[in-house]
Structures are given as structure tokens and as C-alpha cells.
Amino acid sequence: xxxxxxxxxxxxxxxxxxxxxxxxxxxxxxxxxxxxxxxxxxxxxxxxxxxxxxxxxxxxxxxxxxxxxxxxxxxxxxxxxxxxxxxxxxxxxxxxxxxxxxxxxxxxxxxxxxxxxxxxxxxxxxxxxxxxxxxxxxxxxxxxxxxxxxxxxxxxxxxxxxxxx
Numbered sequence: 001x002x003x004x005x006x007x008x009x010x011x012x013x014x015x016x017x018x019x020x021x022x023x024x025x026x027x028x029x030x031x032x033x034x035x036x037x038x039x040x041x042x043x044x045x046x047x048x049x050x051x052x053x054x055x056x057x058x059x060x061x062x063x064x065x066x067x068x069x070x071x072x073x074x075x076x077x078x079x080x081x082x083x084x085x086x087x088x089x090x091x092x093x094x095x096x097x098x099x100x101x102x103x104x105x106x107x108x109x110x111x112x113x114x115x116x117x118x119x120x121x122x123x124x125x126x127x128x129x130x131x132x133x134x135x136x137x138x139x140x141x142x143x144x145x146x147x148x149x150x151x152x153x154x155x156x157x158x159x160x161x162x163x164x165x
Contacts, residue, residue: 029101035122036097042129043090049136050086056140093125127165 029036100118108117115123131150138146158164 025098029098032097032101032118032122035119035126036094039093039097039122039126039129040090042126042133043086043093046129046132046136047086049133049140050082053136053139054082096121096125131165 097118100121104117112120134146134150138144154165
């Protein structure tokens with residue numbers, strides 16, 4: 001796959017530099033495609049659970065009567081500042097993944113216990129998103145089940161790796 005992208009970039013001749021750069025980035029990231037999709041799914045789920053939590057909080061505060069008022073509150077709940085922050089967060093995640101993949105490709109072509117630097121970065125970002133999803137679900141449902149599940153996961157992770165999350 002990487003060979004295909006690099007060959008395509010070389011054969012583009014007078015194509016703009018940005019297009020060639022994007023093709024090279026895709027070539028570097030092609031081995032990590034599945035992990036990036038998983039990270040994107042976690043990010044979307046985190047964003048949706050965050051929106052649900054925020055909307056539920058507004059409903060509890062205002063106690064709206066009627067469907068139209070609930071829809072109005074739901075749409076007012078979308079703030080461009082919060083959505084922009086979420087987009088900036090995933091952009092930073094992806095930037096770090098690209099930089100780690102480049103570092104790994106050109107400077108550190110080895111793995112630690114079978115895990116590459118890029119895989120470690122993706123796993124770290126996925127854990128951040130998973131923790132946020134569980135926190136949002138705990139707040140939405142007002143149940144400690146999700147907090148306890150993550151605590152068990154965290155304990156098991158620490159026992160196996162020695163790293164606390």
C-alpha cells in the first residue's frame with residue numbers, strides 16, 4: 001500500500017505540492033489505517049456522549065415542557081467554541097500520529113515489546129477518549145457502573161503494564 005502511494009506521488013509530475021504531501025502522508029499512515037479509524041470512532045462517540053450529557057444537564061436545569069422547547073434547547077446547546085475545541089483535539093491527535101509515524105519510519109525503526117511508537121500514541125489517545133466516554137455515560141445515566149468498569153479496566157491495565165491510567 002505504501003509503495004502504491006509513493007509511486008503515485010512520484011508520477012504526479014506538476015501536481016501541486018500539497019497534493020503530493022497528502023499522498024506521502026497517506027503512504028506513511030497506511031499501516032495504521034485501522035487504528036486511526038478506531039480513534040476517529042472513539043472521538044465521535046465521545047463528542048456525541050458529551051453533547052447528550054450537556055443537553056440532559058440543560059433539560060434538568062430548565063425543565064422544558066413540550067417537544068418544540070426541547071428541540072430549541074437541544075440546538076442552542078451546540079456551541080461553536082465547544083465543537084471547535086473538539087475538532088482541534090482530533091486534529092492534534094492526528095498530527096501527533098503522523099509525526100510519530102514519520103519518526104518511526106525515518107529515525108526509530110524499532111518497536112517496544114512489539115508495539116511501535118505510533119501504535120502506543122493511538123492507544124493512549126483511544127484510552128483518553130474511552131475514559132471521557134465512560135465519564136459522560138456515568139453522568140448521563142447517573143450510574144456508577146461506567147466509572148467502576150473503567151476503574152476495573154485501569155486496575156487490570158496497571159497490573160499488566162505497571163502504568164497507571
